[in-house]
Amino acid sequence: MTYAYLFKYIIIGDTGVGKSCLLLQFTDKRFQPVHDLTIGVEFGARMVNIDGKQIKLQIWDTAGQESFRSITRSYYRGAAGALLVYDITRRETFNHLTSWLEDARQHSSSNMVIMLIGNKSDLESRRDVKREEGEAFAREHGLIFMETSAKTACNVEEAFINTAKEIYRKIQQGLFDVHNEVGTTASFLLQANGIKIGPQQCISTSVGPSASQRSSRDMGSDSGCC
Amino acid sequence: MKRGHEPKQAPGGAGEAGPGGMAERPLVPACPTRRPGRLQRHLLSGEFDQLRDLPIFESNFVQVTRLGEVANKVTMGVAASSPALELPDLLLLAGPAKENGCLQLFGLFPLQFVQLFVHDESRWQLKVKFRTGRAFYLQLRAAPETRNREFGQWVRLLYRLRFHSAQGAVPFTQEYSALEDDEEEDEDEDLTEQEEVSGGAPLENLRLLPRPGQALSLCCLPSPTCHPETSCRGLNAEGPGLPRLWSQPCSAPASR
Ligand SMILES: Nc1nc2c(ncn2[C@@H]2O[C@H](COP(=O)(O)OP(=O)(O)OP(=O)(O)O)[C@@H](O)[C@H]2O)c(=O)[nH]1
Ligand SMILES: [Mg+2]
Numbered sequence: 182m183t184y185a186y187l188f189k190y191i192i193i194g195d196t197g198v199g200k201s202c203l204l205l206q207f208t209d210k211r212f213q214p215v216h217d218l219t220i221g222v223e224f225g226a227r228m229v230n231i232d233g234k235q236i237k238l239q240i241w242d243t244a245g246q247e248s249f250r251s252i253t254r255s256y257y258r259g260a261a262g263a264l265l266v267y268d269i270t271r272r273e274t275f276n277h278l279t280s281w282l283e284d285a286r287q288h289s290s291s292n293m294v295i296m297l298i299g300n301k302s303d304l305e306s307r308r309d310v311k312r313e314e315g316e317a318f319a320r321e322h323g324l325i326f327m328e329t330s331a332k333t334a335c336n337v338e339e340a341f342i343n344t345a346k347e348i349y350r351k352i353q354q355g356l357f358d359v360h361n362e363v364g365t366t367a368s369f370l371l372q373a374n375g376i377k378i379g380p381q382q383c384i385s386t387s388v389g390p391s392a393s394q395r396s397s398r399d400m401g402s403d404s405g406c407c
Numbered sequence: 408m409k410r411g412h413e414p415k416q417a418p419g420g421a422g423e424a425g426p427g428g429m430a431e432r433p434l435v436p437a438c439p440t441r442r443p444g445r446l447q448r449h450l451l452s453g454e455f456d457q458l459r460d461l462p463i464f465e466s467n468f469v470q471v472t473r474l475g476e477v478a479n480k481v482t483m484g485v486a487a488s489s490p491a492l493e494l495p496d497l498l499l500l501a502g503p504a505k506e507n508g509c510l511q512l513f514g515l516f517p518l519q520f521v522q523l524f525v526h527d528e529s530r531w532q533l534k535v536k537f538r539t540g541r542a543f544y545l546q547l548r549a550a551p552e553t554r555n556r557e558f559g560q561w562v563r564l565l566y567r568l569r570f571h572s573a574q575g576a577v578p579f580t581q582e583y584s585a586l587e588d589d590e591e592e593d594e595d596e597d598l599t600e601q602e603e604v605s606g607g608a609p610l611e612n613l614r615l616l617p618r619p620g621q622a623l624s625l626c627c628l629p630s631p632t633c634h635p636e637t638s639c640r641g642l643n644a645e646g647p648g649l650p651r652l653w654s655q656p657c658s659a660p661a662s663r
Binding site for chain 1: 454455456457497498511512513514515516517520521537538539541
């Protein structure tokens with residue numbers, strides 16, 4: 182399968198907030214109830230369709246635990262999008278957002294699109310951080326915001342896809358400097374901004390399955406279920 | 408052997424990285440003395456810029472259960488994130504995507520949080536154990552005539568890693584869930600794995616090794632990603648062996 186663009190994503194946030202579960206739900210549509218602490222980085226990938234363009238998301242699921250923090254910093258480079266995740270049932274994970282954001286801003290391109298995610302929205306009875314607080318934080322720092330549940334899959338597709346839409350919008354506005362090296366056999370232009378162009382001859386203009394319908398939804402946190 | 412284009416550096420990109428990080432990408436990679444393997448070629452194909460120039464020592468394995476039943480193909484490699492390092496500091500795991508057999512990278516793990524053991528020498532089996540408790544078994548897949556030698560290289564590497572990193576075992580705290588085995592091996596133990604109660608995690612718990620169904624949503628480019636002929640700058644073919652820096656003979660015995 183070919184693609185028009187490849188976007189690198191990085192998922193960051195405190196340990197246990199559900200980063201790996203979000204990825205697993207997005208790539209495999211399943212939930213993992215056991216916390217398998219991530220060490221280093223695990224990769225996932227999925228095609229999505231934005232505006233009739235096939236886009237490959239290459240997702241770096243990083244370790245949230247403090248002992249891995251300096252290693253995680255080295256993975257930001259070249260990310261076009263970041264999912265910054267906290268757990269709505271643990272306030273400390275929300276309190277740490279500023280420091281995650283600092284890392285992200287310091288180690289990645291200023292154009293990187295950041296999606297703030299309040300995860301575990303299925304645990305409403307244990308909620309410790311109001312949705313409005315998440316919204317306010319996002320507004321203040323210029324982030325997109327959604328609440329998700331990796332368990333019920335609520336808003337998980339939307340979180341990944343809306344981030345891609347925003348990156349794509351920036352490309353179209355010329356904010357990302359993306360240009361293809363036509364005729365090279367290597368067919369990739371390695372970009373510092375986390376976006377690669379697929380081989381010219383292979384750019385698919387056909388509309389792919391599943392993701393396309395979803396991608397027409399409104400951006401934002403009001404998609405119903407959460 | 409030439410490279411198409413230089414990856415551009417991100418302005419103000421990652422400056423520092425701890426051991427196991429990867430900011431210090433070698434500009435001229437140390438030369439592994441073997442033909443680039445599948446994983447190396449996969450990384451050279453360009454989807455992972457940051458890993459493009461990592462010289463890798465790698466082998467093909469099958470994941471087996473503790474009792475030796477074969478599960479799936481895995482390519483495991485080690486690499487040094489900086490040419491200044493004497494020993495590799497990263498472990499890479501990859502495997503074929505189910506739908507097309509193209510290699511996909513599962514993860515990148517700082518070796519300071521991973522332990523390698525000889526599980527069953529007679530069957531060329533290693534045990535890979537994460538400090539978080541996850542463990543799995545890999546059996547070398549190689550031609551009968553090179554199998555012993557290749558396995559021997561892994562054994563030497565595992566000794567070198569262990570003896571050179573006695574102080575490298577970074578304190579590791581489990582904040583969120585309980586460590587599965589606190590009766591962690593001593594640093595000076597025999598590198599042939601001790602029998603232990605916890606054993607290897609069942610395959611379905613190994614999220615990192617092929618997730619059922621994952622391949623369905625994954626694709627790779629027909630040409631650069633899967634092309635076995637991708638050439639490789641800085642790698643020379645002087646016959647099989649560990650990357651030079653890591654292959655000095657080790658005084659420790661290679662097996663029990
Ligand atoms: N109820 C509920 N539990 C969740 C949700 N997402 C994750 N969990 C649980 O939270 C725990 C941690 O999830 P992980 O995805 O492993 O956490 P992580 O952020 O990857 O943690 P690190 O790898 O240590 O950084 C697991 O026990 C999950 O089952 C969710 O949306 N709802
Ligand atoms: Mg994780």
